[in-house]
């Protein structure tokens with residue numbers, strides 16, 4: 139008996155036949171993203187999307203109904219000190235909270251979701267013109283920014299629009315969502331002011347401290363589209379990651395799937411009509427010297443869809459600035475020495491992107 143050829147029969151031949159690089163490239167070259175696969179009628183997902191079982195099995199909902207990320211009412215200005223305290227607790231213990239009565243009209247939120255859906259559901263020929271892996275581009279469409287470095291491709295497409303500082307001329311944003319994104323960006327600036335004020339006070343600083351440092355200088359919209367997935371247990375919508383910014387304001391539609399890691403459990407952040415989700419990013423963890431926490435989160439793939447979300451990240455991305463960010467001096471003492479070295483925002487982002495989102499936090503590179 140020819141042992142070698144018998145062995146070949148029982149070994150999964152797939153591994154030999156599978157040229158991952160080639161398949162990633164073929165997918166990328168379609169410039170049509172995951173939506174393109176769904177439109178082509180796939181009923182089994184291509185292997186480039188398979189997550190290792192430990193990541194998908196645990197992607198099932200943990201049964202921890204007793205945990206719920208804090209919900210904070212921003213209208214209650216009379217109870218300002220109490221709101222500051224709630225923000226402090228949420229930022230230290232969860233890194234995530236939802237805000238209600240935040241001042242952004244529901245009508246605007248609905249139009250943002252509709253505009254983003256319109257962009258992603260256009261004929262692929264229109265979207266393809268925006269498809270690019272050039273990081274410095276201020277407006278671009280891409281499926282999986284970390285396609286070539288992550289363990290598995292995610293079931294998601296994204297339109298990026300940098301809104302500040304130095305926005306491109308309005309005509310460079312896609313016509314499908316141009317007007318509403320510009321309007322939403324103005325609302326985001328106002329809400330950002332409120333949140334950074336509260337966060338500054340929650341750190342025991344002057345209310346304008348974080349804005350004076352430039353934490354609000356830039357923001358970028360990540361307009362995600364998660365198509366309905368025929369095999370949701372084999373893949374993920376958005377692999378676990380922390381955000382590499384100061385702060386994220388996230389708007390999600392009613393489909394659900396977002397989970398946050400809390401005390402070793404994956405906790406659902408269920409859609410709450412009218413609410414916005416806020417989470418602390420790595421750069422705020424860094425400048426707060428670990429007082430606030432940037433926490434891992436992910437989005438499950440679902441049979442239901444599409445799911446639409448818009449993450450607004452406060453960061454200047456790759457803007458050429460020489461501003462360095464390190465732990466805030468006022469927060470340091472003998473008992474609380476600096477834990478991180480200073481960094482440029484763009485250097486932090488390069489480290490983050492080189493890792494791929496499903497790896498350990500890039501913060502580790504900046505530890506002293």
Ligand SMILES: O=C(O)CCC(=O)C(=O)O
Nearest residue numbers: 360362381396437447449
């Ligand atoms: O789609 C979501 O709910 C999460 C998106 C997200 O985590 C991100 O863009 O960083």
Ligand SMILES: [Fe+2]
Nearest residue numbers: 379380381435
């Ligand atoms: Fe995120």
